[in-house]
Amino acid sequence: MATVRVQREDFDAGLEAAALARGRRDVGAVASFVGYCRDEGGTLAALDLEHYPGMAEAEMARVAAEAEARWPLIGVTAIHRFGTIAPGEQIVFVAVASAHRGEAFAAAEMLMDYLKARAPFWKRAIRADGTVEGWVAAKEADDASAARWGAAEP
Amino acid sequence: MATVRVQREDFDAGLEAAALARGRRDVGAVASFVGYCRDEGGTLAALDLEHYPGMAEAEMARVAAEAEARWPLIGVTAIHRFGTIAPGEQIVFVAVASAHRGEAFAAAEMLMDYLKARAPFWKRAIRADGTVEGWVAAKEADDASAARWGAAEP
Amino acid sequence: MKLIYFAWVRERVGKSEEDLDLPPEVTTVGDLIVWLSGRGENYAYAFEKPATVRAALDRVHARREAVIAGAKEVAFFPPMTGG
């Protein structure tokens, strides 16, 4: 059963990853990922992250369920923040526990690719000079990353 | 510059992964992995891990340097324990920081594949019934995992 | 029908949500986009490049040919840029 959270506040990635193995003796591998806000060479002051409440959680849960259907996973956690996020801060987290490392890595990477392509979040850049830039355009590379798992278009 | 440690004591995986991004604004992605000791359906009491002191650290550093030569990485940490390790305990850790998630995932997975195939560690299983089993045989799958990165045979 | 807009679709339409009675000829998501585009400059602007607007029916991604009858909530938004 996957744990999915959409929240404004920060999270403790180490604690979340360790929780997947705690008290268990059948977990052989935990692969985890944290996406951070970069300052893009000093030009970015913050990101403003809008989301679709309700659908964001539902879509992340669907993505996690697809990973669980594809590989024999023991646990999945996915967390995505919204609101104003400064450079150096955490934005997104996924972790996958399984018996063996191959499926843990593959599932974690698939989760990130799917989250980026399908979870209803939109970033706006606030520049260091105070200007609020337009919305970040989706990268075709992200759709391509999701497509390589054989995904249907969102 | 990679951080490599070979140690008997446990480690704090969350702290190690977070340290790669702490105080930085150019890290966009940290992929990390923890390998745990499984109890193999209740039959395993512990693993006894022997290593080649000096060579273990050197080989892990070479593996990390190969990952750094292949991808634009910001930081790499690899830790491997030795000694007696019980089911549920952590054995091995790798974490990779980079600007983008693709290279962080790829480098972390390559590091694990290479570590398993090349770092001089040997496992012996201590069974739940008290018998000390022979040495764990290397899996051909591990050599194949390392080979897919185009590695020379160790 | 409850309509919800996000990100620059919301900004162009000028509101984050509204309740509209849809005429009977509007049966699919694609029909709804065409109908909305004729309701004013703000909608026309939001949907000027329809390929860049995504839709969801009751919080599930929906294609243009998806039938909206029975849905409680239709959302329009740009391609996702989370993660």
Next chain:
Amino acid sequence: MKLIYFAWVRERVGKSEEDLDLPPEVTTVGDLIVWLSGRGENYAYAFEKPATVRAALDRVHARREAVIAGAKEVAFFPPMTGG
């Protein structure tokens, strides 16, 4: 020459390390394996399936044809099973 053994190679040889004077005809790792195998049953047992034994020269993986002259330390061990 310092020789070091690990895991079941160590157990079969019966010691973890030793210092040996190598005869001049032993120039490669492969030569050393053949020479050691003739030194007693314990060595013959350790190297009975030479393909399953790996070698390192001064803590770097070495193939059978690697020349050992100049090395301070030769190690023999089974395929690695860490990680």
